[in-house]
Every structure is written in C-alpha cells, then in structure tokens.
Amino acid sequence: MFAMPFLSKIYALVIPLVGFYIVVRNKNRNHEVILVSAYLVGVEVFLRMTGGNLNNEFVKMCVIIFMFLGMLYRNFAVSSLIYGLFLLLLIPGILVATDTVEINFDTDLKKALVFNLSGPLCLGIASFYMYKRKILLTDVQKILMIMGLPIISTVMYLFIFNPSIKDVVTGTQSNFETSGGFGPNQVSTILGLGMFIFFSQMVLFPKSKKMIFINGIIFVFVSYRGLATFSRGGVITGVVMIVCLIFILYYFSNSAGKAKVGIVLGLLFLASLAIWGYTSMQTRGLIEKRYANKDARGREKGDRLGGREAIIGADYKLFLENPITGVGAGMGKELRKDALAQEVASHNEITRMISEHGLFGIFGLLILFVTPFVLYINNRQHLYFLSFFVFWLLTINHAAMRIAAPAFIYSLCLLSVQIKNPQKTESLH
Template sequence: MKNNKIPYISLLILHAIIAVAVFVVPFLSKVYALLIPIIGFFIVYRKKNRNNEALLVAAYLVGVEVFLRMTGGNFNNEYVKITVIFFMLLGMVYSNFSSNAFIYAFFLLLLIPGVLIAMNAADFDVDIKKALVFNLSGPFCLCICAIYMFNRRIVFSDLQNIVLAMGIPIITTTVYLFLYNPSVKDVVTGTQSNFETSGGFGPNQVSTILGLGMFVFFSQLVLFSKSKKEMIINGILLICISYRAIVTFSRGGVIAGIVMIICLLILLYYFSNSMGKSKIGLIFVLMGFLALGVWSYTSLQTRGMIEKRYANKDAKGREKKDRLGGREAIIDADLKLFFDNPILGIGAGMGKELRKDSLGEEVAAHNEISRMLSEHGLFGIIGLLILLTVPFILYINNRQHLYFLSFFIFWLLTINHAAMRTAAPAFVYALTLLSVQIKLPVKTEK
C-alpha cells in the first residue's frame, strides 16, 4: 500500500473545508456521500486492489458515516454499511480470501433460525423487513469484513494508513461540531446526553466515532509524527477531538477511546526495550497532564456539569438510580426474554416489540450481547463465542499486531452501549483479524 500522494496537512485542511462547505450548503453532504463510493470504486478498479485499496475506501466510509448521518447526507441509515460490504466483496473479487474465514459464514448461518422465527411472527404489527435490516445489517457487515480481513497479511505502516483513513473524516465531524455549536457553555443545562453539542445528532454515536478519533490521532502523534510540526498538529487534533467527545455528555465513546489508548501503551511498553519503556513512561505522564488540562477546560465550559455526569449525578448533584442511562432495564428485559426462550430466542428484530411488556414502551436494544441472547437464544450464544474467541486464536501467532487489543476493546465496549448502529464496530472488529508485521520479509531470489 503506497503512501497517499496528498500531503498529510493538505488532507487535514481539505477535510476542514468540507465541514465548512457542508455547514454553509447542507445539500453538499449528499453530493459528498455520493462521490465517496464513486471515487473509491474508480481507485479500487484501477489498482485492482493490489495494495488493499478496498480497505482504505471502506475505512474512510466508516470514519465519515456519523458526519453524513448528522448532516443528512446518508441516503438511508444502512447506506455506509451497504457500501462497506460492497467494497469488501469487491476486494475479495480482486484479492481472494482465506478459506478458514468461513467460520464467519457459519456465524451468519446461526442467525437464520432467528430470521425464520421473526418471519412467522404474524401476530405482531411489525415491519419485519425493516426490523431484520435494522438488527442484522451490523452483524452481516461484520462477517463480510471479517471474511475479507481474516489472516490477510499487511505491514504495520499500511495498517496505520487504514486507521488514518478512518480518522481523517473525523476531522470533518469535529470542525462541523465547532461550527454547529461554538459555545458549549450556552447549551449545557443538565447532565443528560446533549444533542446540541453533538451536532443535532445522537450523542451516543457522535461520542463513539470521536472516541475512535482520539485513538487514531494519539497513535498518529506517538508513532507516526515525522516532524515537530506534525507532532504539534496531531496534539492539537487530539485535544480538540477529546474535548468535543467529552461535551457530548455521552460517556461510552470517551471511555472506549481512553481504554484503547491505554491498551496501546501497555502493548508498546511490554514489547519495548529499557530505553523504550522509559519513553513510554514519559508519554504516560504527558498524556496524564494533557487529559487533566482538557478535563479542566471542559469542566469550566460546562460549569461543573461534566463531573456530575461522570459521577452519575443529576444537575442538582443527586445520585441517579441507574448508572447506564436506562440500559440496565433493557438488558434485564432481554435476559428475561432469553430465559423464556433459551433455544431459538424470540426472533431477530422482535425484541423492540416484546420489551413493551416489561418496559411499557417499544425500546431498541443498545446492547448487542443481550440482544443476541434474547433474539437468537442458544444460536446467539454460539455466535458470540465465535466472535469473542477467533481473534485471540489468531493473535497467538500475530503478536506484531500492536493495535489488536485496542481494536477488540473498541468493538466490545461499543456493542455494549451503542449496539451496531454504525459500521465502525463491525469494521474495527475485523481489523483484529489482519496478520500484521512490522515489516514484511524480503523475498530472496534463488
């Protein structure tokens, strides 16, 4: 995978300009959404995916999804997942895939009983097609991405290009958030998730993608800054993205981003020599001061509300009964449905309707694990075991994959608070399956 010919700083400026253009002329968001797959297809077709161009395009789509949804650019909620699936299939056409990847095809087969049960649920006034697409598009996207990436060899620097391809459009999202809501202090009145500071879109999903952006630009800062100028730029980007993530008042994405960074530092420390360990120790200290500075500024801008949010208190400082924003009740309802239907489950997409009996209203699952249990029963348990164990089996002989643990943690944490509404957890999970080497061995001629 060759380095992008467009200079790094030019890419950042270009994507900041895109944010301004869309803010001024919202219709351009749809033009942007249409151009990405068209240009991406041209690149993959012209290069015949010789350097995994399909991965770069898919990564870019993952990074831009929340921005498109926030600005009305998506043609439907599954637009990015569908296009990511398309580019993964296109990549397979040109570059084939591992036969061992069919373990993920088996995972898809495990979902079929749940689909059949849902299709027979004639007693409920439910749009079955819509329910199935809503709940299964994420797992399907994950499986197609996993099949493409399963044991695919790649050098670490090229993996960083893929990670950066996700991160670049997150700059667009961040700039747009500053334009949409320049004064956080004026709109924060409580400790609930804030739509104003999230660009008018779901704070949970905005926080998730910004948390991923925190990791992207931390890794870029620590491992791939080629000059002091780039170090300063990446440091500023990390600060700005972290700030906007925190002020969404949605904790899940911020926590996921922080844990990803910690996991990377732990692996770097583990594999470093004594000099490297001392440098990483210094990075820990510097990041601690940086985090303290961002948190203090955020606290000032939110009049102390952010501390109460993370302490699980309301605006008056009273302890809230639930710690997960009502998600405990949804998980409890899912577990009850699972114990009532432990073998086949209640059917894919049927949980939203059936939770009404327990919660008094239709509520979509935020937790993919509890949803798999309630809607797919025993088949869901087997499917989850595949997703949880296969990456670690591959990692035994894949120790140079320094991002492995960070990617896996992002997927696991995200599906527990934001399910698989976006393509990000599916794609990032599949990145754990890549066979990464710091440098590929040079073939010697006989």
C-alpha cells in the same frame, strides 16, 4: 455543508463512486478496498448529522459491497469460513421472526431485520476479507489516518454548529446540541475512536516534531468535543483503547523504550487534566456530575447506564423464556413493551443476540470472541489488536452496532500484521 446542506448528499454519493474507481483502476493490488472502507467508516457520523446518508444502513452496505469487490480480486482464506458459520447462525432467528410477524401484523419485518442484522452482516463479510491478510504495521497506521481525516471534519462541523458549549449545557444528560443535532451516543463513539487514532499517530512513527504537534492539537480538540457530548460510552472507550496501546508498547519495549513510554504517559496525564479542566469550566462543573452519575443538582441518579439496565434485564428475561431459538431477529423491541411499557431498541448487541437468537446467538458470540485471540497467538506484531478488540467489545455494549465502525474495527483485529517487510509480505504501498 453547514451553509449548503444539499452538498452532503452529493458528498455521500461521490465517496463510493470515487472509491470504486480507485479500486478498479488498481485492481485492488494494495487492498484499496480497506482504505476506501476506512474512509466511509470515518465519515459515516458526519454524513448522518449533515443529512447526507441515503439511509441509516448506507455506509454498512457500501462496506459490504467493497469487501465483496476486494474478494473478487484477491479471494479469501478458506479458514475464514468460520465467519460464514457465524452468519448461518443468524438464519434461525430470521425464521422465528417471520413466524412471529404472522401473529403480530404491526411489525415491519424488513425494517426490523435490516436494522438489527446489518451490523452483524457487515462484520461477517468484512471479517471474510480481512482474515489473515498480510499487511505492514505502517499500513495499519495509514488505514487509521484515512479513517481519522473525516473525523476532523466532524469536529469542525460541531464547532460551527455549536460554537459555545456554555450556552446550551443545562443538565447532565446526553446533549444533542453539542453533538451537531445528531445522536450523542454515535457522535461520542466516533470521537472516542478519533481520540485513539490521533494519539496513536502522535506516538507511533512520528515523521517530524511538527506532525507530533499537529496530531497532539487534533487529539486535544477531538477529546474536548467528545466530552462535550455528555455521552460517556465513546469517550471511555477511547481512553481504554489508548491505555491498551500504551500497555502493549510498554510490554514489548526494551528498557529505553519503556522510559519513552513513561514520558508519553506523563504527558498524556497532563494533557488529560488540562482537557478535563477546560471542559469542566465550559460546562460549569456539569461534566464532573455527569461522570459521577449525578443530576444537575448533584443528586445520585437511580441507574448508572441511562436506563440500559432495564433493557438488559428485559433481554435476559426474553432469553429465559426462549432459550433455544430466541424471540426472533428484530422482535425484541416489540416484545420488550410488556416489561418496559414502551418500545425500546437495545443498546447492547450481546444481550440482543442472546434474547433474539437464543442458543444460536451464544454460539455466534463465541465465534466472535474466540477467533481473534486464536489468530493473535501467532500475530503478536499486531500492536493495535487489543485496542481494536476493546473498541468493538465496549461499543457493542453501549451503542450496539448502529454504525459501521465496530464491525469494521473488529475485522481489523484479524489482519496478519508484520512490523518489518519480508519479501513476500503484501503491502498497501
């Protein structure tokens, strides 16, 4: 695809077509829609950086279609309608936006709504399907591996696109060259997810020492290229996900298991030192300044979040001016011009929901925050729950919902996961 970019568009069309065939052939008996959607989520950034995406919302729309297809075969839980309420709470913001556009004719309403609401819509529909679906822990592992395979392709493409990091890194800002020419924020996000996937593959259910070694090597390369993007959000998110998984494993392990977790933690620490040291050498120490929030000359930067503080402040001001209905879905970008003197899209889904949807947005966020934990009370065998929830929470705070990953990963929190296979458990096998 690097040599013949047109193949990327063919690839983008083939994935959903083959996925549709697999789902229909098997009548979604084993939740094939989850597996196909997982692959789409994993490949999205790769398609974008290679020009294969038909549009920015292509993968989100595909995931939504596959979730609906899955519900045709396997229906959905009545109690999942709480996410129907979440979607209904978005409607007032759409109506307010329509009124706003009548005053401001420069805004493309359709584009603004699709850009800002495709992520929440994808999350709501995926949550409908995933809500209390019974599944084995090993099957969740399978979902993660399928999601991780195209992330390997992404890393390989980055090495081909930019084989020598030394030649292109000259400052501490996010770097498009080391990110395959695409947005470092999104690339960092998917590579951070990849870090977690291959770490979990390495420490849980290892089939052989050979597979432990292979997953370990992939983990090292993904981590290295994630750091090289100079976009901190995704890497930090991946690290926090790994820490959460280690904490859960340690908490639920017996004394022998706790000793093994300790060994894993020690090896992870040594590997992290090696990855960081090599990256620092390749970037001539600039990566250290980046994470210390300094410029190339070692001077402290004025803000810690790359200008996001100003956007958050502007969102908060918009909410105070319109606390009930908000300023309207997608209107924040236009209205922030007064405060920031330029049109800037929000990187924070929480403040965007509050400013654009007002009180309705706050109620919607409460549903998203509370519901997974209510389910988790009776779903303690979901070892990935905390890591998945943290990925969603941290990602929407630094990268909003530009890609499908946070919406899909959030919905995986709602699965009813069981470690052993009781007689009536639905499995992906």
